[in-house]
Amino acid sequence: MLKKTDERSLTNESIKNKIMATEDNFIVAIELGSSKVTGVAGCKQPDGAIQILAFAQEPSTTFIRKGRINNVNKMTQCILNMKEKMEQKMQKSISRVYVGIGGMGMHTVANTVVRHFDSKIEITQDMIDALCDENRNTSNNDRDILESVPQEYRLGTQLQMDPVGILSDNVEGHYLNIVANSTVREEIRNCFRAAGVTIADLPITVQALSDAMLTEPEKRSGCVFVDMGSETTSVAIYKNNVLRHLAVIPLGGANINRDIMSLQIEDEEAEELKLKYGSAIAHTGDEQHKPITLRDGRQVKYDEFSGLVEARLEEIILNVKNQIALSKFDKGQLIGGLIITGGASNMKDIDKAFIRDTQIEKIRFVRNIRTPLRLGDFPHFNENGDCNAAIALIEKGEMNCCGGPIGQPQLFDEHTEPIPTPEEIEEEKKREEQRIAEEVARITREKEEEERRRLEEEAAKKKKAGINRFKTGFQKIGKFFSGLVNENDN
Known part of the structure; x- marks a missing residue:
């Protein structure tokens, strides 16, 4: 029988082993924000919580513009810095990372694919996959399909989400393709490749965030998810648990700051004044407001300042309203209302402005992600919600990102090249198919050219043979007449 001290030792040992196991199996996610890049290493727990093992943030205003990389060298150095910080904290190397993709220009495009059959047959999964x-x-054109979301399938007069097993002589697939400029993924890959970091996958940030923040009833009944960032505002619309529309608007909180900076002040002071005095609805009219005193002692009329803030916010909200209109859903179909998050949404009376401009009265603001967090050494982690997107990306991750203890050969050192992502594999498959098609076309052209030359040569030989026969016959006739002449001469 074990003594209590022995039992305690075993318990402590098991806890220690559990912690070590956790530290050897974690996911690393990096969010490329317009104001800062955020990296978080965390471990998913059996109860659904995420244990935070390390995190790092770097300002990004000098190399990310509206969610897209515009300075490869600075972005590469940022990746190296963040990787080193997190590795030093964990004393574990990072073998791969999940990187959120987003930014200006991302939007959805509808597409339909139709198949007809000679008779009614059972629709199979292979047909749907095709x-x-x-x-x-x-x-x-010059856009990549980042992800495709099936909307519904039409079989005759039926509309189905799952058509497998149904008898029909035709099937019509309706899809919503999330597209972005073809350079977006390549820019990200180039930077991480230059930093020597393998990309495990490139989830779409706004999708990951909406999945982590929205409730099932909201997505089912229809809702509008709005993420108001520094230089972009992302809009995702759901109905019947399916994404129905997505767009990234190239406007955000930084645009308000730049408008305030027209008062000849720095960005830091503009941000401070925005949070202190800014309001989505200017309270002018009969109300008397004291002038706003700037750091250098100058004074600005409240009406002038509030007008700058309200005008830009109104522009952003009207763009959100336009995206709702483009989705073809009205407020009666979007029972879940508006769910708003992001740093730029921390503005006085912004709810009233959304109600005024969108006529949607049901609004819920989300400051922090719903996922339970175990903070450990980071008691103040994500207090203002600036790590929400990175946490959501961790939830999407499945591959272990641990490369072993620092200083030892990494678990994945045998790979001299980064492990290709599913998108890269698909692109390589397309390129290979294109190469095969071009090779087949080349061989076909060569065969056609060879056949043409052969026919031309045969035609030339026949023509030459005909001419030779004509010459031979003419020569015989000539000799005959020549003989007659000679005989007469004698």
């Missing part, structure tokens, strides 16, 4: 593949291979 439809999805054809949709993913749809040409979108």
Whole structure:
């Protein structure tokens, strides 16, 4: 029988082993924000919580513009800095990371793929997969399809979300493709490749965030998710638990700051004044407001200041309203209302401004993600919600990002090249198919050219043979007449 001290030792040892196991199995996510880049390493717990093991943040205003990288060298150095900070904290190397993708220009495009059959047959999963593949291979000029969301399938007069097993002589797949400029993914990959960091996957940030913040009833009944960031505002609309529309508007809180900076003040002071005096609805009229005193002693009329803030916020909200209109859903179909998050939403009376401009009265503001967090050494982690997106990306992650203890060979050192993501594999498959098609076309052209030359040579030989026969016959006739002449001469 074990003594109490022995039992205590075993308990402590098991706890220690559990912690070590946690530290050897974690996910690293990086969010590329317009104001800062955030990296978080965390471990998913059996109860759904995430244990935070390390995190790092770096200002990004000099190399990320409206969610897109515009300075590769600075972005690469930022990745190296953050990786080193997190590795030093955990004393574990990072083998790969999940990187959120977003930014200006991302939006959804509807597409339909149709298949007809000679008779009624049972629709199989392979048929549906083939439809999805054809949709993913749809040409979108200079844009990449980041993700494809099935909307519904039409079989005759029926509309189904799951058509497998149904008898029909045709199937029509309706898809919502999330697209972005073809350079967006390549820019991200180039930076992480230069930093020697493998990308595990590139989840769409606003999708991950909305999945982590919205409730099932909201997504089912229809809602508008709005993430108001520094230089972009992302809008995602859900109905019947399916994404129905997505767009990234190139306007955010930094635009308000720049408007305030027209008063000849620095960005830091503009941010401070915005939070202290800014309001989404200017309270002018009969109310008397004292002038706002700037740091240098100058005074600005309240009406002038509030007018700058209200005008820009109104522009942002009207753009959100326009995206709702483009989704073809009205407020009667969006029973879940507006769910708003992001740093730029921390503005007085912003709820009233949204109600005024969108006519949607049901509004819920989300400051922090719903996922339970175990903070450990970081008691103040994510207090203002600036790590929400990175946490949401961790929830999407499945691959272990631990490369082993620092100083020892990493678990994935045998890979001299970064492990390709599913998107890269798909792109390589497309390139290979293109190469094969070009090779087949080349061989076909060569065969056609060879056949053409052969026919021309045969035609030339026949023509030459005909001429030779004509010459031989003419020569014989000539000799005959020549003989007659000679005989007469004798």
